[in-house]
Amino acid sequence: MTDTKLKILFVASEVEGFAKTGGLADVAKALPLALHEHGHDVRVMMPLYRTVKGADTAEFLCNQTMRPQSGLPEIPYSIKQLKMGGVPVYGIDSPHYFDRAGLYGEDDHAYNDNGERFAFFSLAILQSCETLDFIPDIIHCNDWHTSLVPFLLKTRYRDSGRFSHTKTILTCHNAAYQGIFEKSQLKLIPEVNSCMDHQVLENYSYINYLKAGVLYADKINAVSPNYASELLTPLGSHGMSHCFVNRIRDFEGIINGCDYNDWNPEVDPHLPQNYSSHDLSGKAVCKAKLQQEVGLAQSDKAIFGMVCRLTEQKGFNILLPALEDLLLHDIQLIIVGTGDPAITGHLRSLEQHHPDKFKFVNTYSDYLSHLVEAGADFFLMPSLFEPCGLNQLYSLAYGTLPIVRGVGGLKDTVNDYDQDNDNGNGFMFYEPEPVDLINLLRRVLLLYIERPDEIIRLKTQAMQSHFYWSESVFQYERLYAKALERYAL
Template identity: 65%
Template sequence: MDSKKLKILFISSEVEGFSKTGGLADVAKALPLELRNMGHEVVIITPFYRTIEHRESAQQIHQLHLKTDNARPDIPFAVQELSLDGIKVLAIDNAHYFDRSGLYGEENNAYADNGERFAFFGIAALLTSIAEDFSPDIVHCNDWHTGLVPYLLKARFHSNTHFTDTKTVLTSHNSAYQGIFEKSQLNLIPEVSSCMDDRVLESYSYINFLKVGVIYADKINTVSPNYASELLTTLGSHGMSDHFIERIHDFEGILNGCDYNDWSPETDKLIPYHFDSNDLSGKEKCKKALQQEVGLQVNDTPIFGMVCRLTDQKGFALIIPILERFLRHNVQLVIVGSGDPAITGHLTALAAHYSDNFKFINGYSNELSHLIEAGSDFFLMPSIFEPCGLNQLYSLAYGTLPIVRAVGGLKDTVIDYDQDPDNANGFMFYEPSANELLNILRRALLLYIEHPEEMLRLKTQAMRSHFYWSDSAKHYERLYHSALHIRPQWE
């Protein structure tokens, strides 16, 4: 059984190369490609957003309908076919739900009907699988957007021979986002809107998509071992600990990999100079190019970089109170991101006041993100929580030492210099305290100034830390086979 090549239906609300707001898209590209390389047959299903890349090359292959009930008309949708390096990508095309400026919202406000949108997406994905005559061994669901799929397979599709032997895996990439909506958004799926089971509709009034997925999926995982441990605690679970504990024997953490095809200083097409762990001279040239690009003085001053969504999760409640004190040192800081208007306002004001050594770019640029990873000396990531984190993996690949808090996947991938100097690849602090963050920033700065040879050794060591998707994919393969071996508890 363990050598069986599987048919995997991979459902994700975003996929790198087509649509992206965060790390989910990176996983939804890299993991299917690695599974394909292992010999498995993978089909990806994702929404056909207005902003989807390569839209012009899409080919419509199906015209389908979602049957609702007599109270409302059926919902038509098309299926557009795209390709990800030879993997079939099927995009659900419905203008009402997906022909919008954003994926989940606009101007930092979520769309009011996101529950209805992604309830539709989940059931449309299963109808598409039937239309394609793709009968999967595994349906791999990702985050709350697909949380209804395991339940729908056991409710609407339980007697459908297309899914007779199908099992489900749900990956929670960030359990803080749970998809909680009023019952009225589920009217298009009568099995859900009329369900009297409190595990599906709580108090018969609202639904938590992620909770439903955790309850009904055959196997569940998250994206690092340490975050999995945190989800079993009251403090670290975003209110979901009871549900994860109930499924503890079907739950694990699998660390994300790094896509070195896109993030390697030896081959990166988005940086002006290449380098490797044996010769970092190109990194110094990238540093000068970064300083020129953002308008900082070109010199040997240490650069601290940061690229992220501007949210509380990323530690701005720790950063902003100490930023002025930190900027009084001989440092340069570049932050790139968008999000919370209050955080944006604070950073904009500070950047205006400290324009000589602090640059804030409100927005996202893939090219600039790569240049920051290549040209910075340190990468700032003081997250309040971090399921896995990808930027610390990118930073390590480019010899940019991550400064992180000891949470989630950051703790699984970064080795602190004070704790283990011989094997260290970065800096780590524990308490969610602004002063603790300032202390570790100064600690890193002191090492840069007083021990340049040690800094070079650390950078070289960081570049030799590798997190391959091929290793992660083997763990997922074992999880799939485990799902296929079990008899679901509700049967």
């Protein structure tokens, strides 16, 4: 690692505290703050959506005009500044592209012009750097939404003296979402139409934004070592293994940290009583409050909790059949989330058949997310794939034992009790089959009923498992140094 303090621009489509749909937002807050604490000059740039918290009071910096090379009308926008600790957050304010009810779509339908929206954002990132006179050493891009930035630097800005020393990092938070759009949506970037690289194109009429980023970024990382390994295989790569294999020398996995400022049961303001690994008594109070909040009878029955987007990725094709059997037992189940209407309908039906055991809360609620993590005994994550996962980290911090499938970052962070009783902090199954999940759930339930002291030991041990951003940030500094060719063995 180099001791040189860097100028870093972190670009993302969402940032916790301003706009969020998933784990990307958590990283886009926590990692820049951790880098700032290490002394780097870090700035964040994101779209200024209508829904951004604080948008109305953001500090106006300047007006901008984008002049497309293709003869299209000029596009006015402005740059506004918000604050995140000591890190400036620049919001790209374009009403045409971002003054909408959702970030990426509405009513589970993506906006038809998302390709154009984030092509504009990528161009605005580089233009704004010049206007603000902030030319970074590193532009840290995240997922497909910003993957055209490395492409632009290696094409349109290739001969730009200002960006001659700027290097790009691309973090893949979830390579299942690749940003595939017709070339017609990229009129703002005519260089794309002359691109004939099969690694970027899909059937030559579409461009794959993520592939462009993987091809053109100076360094690439996935959000856990195991997910990085999976992306090198045809089965786990979402059709992109050849792209990652071709960049293997520039590709690695770095596990996400957990933001313990937001997820700490000792000080969490959402909880009716705080607690720690040295005194778990407050967890019982949280359990009673959770039961009251969702309308379940207060008891010592095992509570299985789940908070997530209701998508296929989260393993509902495995989970739903298993729940039919799990709800035959004397347990309580709470699922909080929004998403796929088909999954929502199935959960509603299950709730109607088991109203005294199962509550489904069809919403996103920060308060309920914290209360489930604190009040449940076990947390379900039977994901088909999980690049890193954050809820298992929150669950560990709150002494709520995670029940996970052995994929991606789940495998990197959860120690399976069945394989290592002494060091276990959760439970794991591997095959994506309902029978494997229900067998594990029954073993867990039996342990809960017959060995309560062992469950307490496991909860205490889980709370002593820590994944600090201060540790992950060193690995990102090493990655930046490699990109800048300042890394020495």
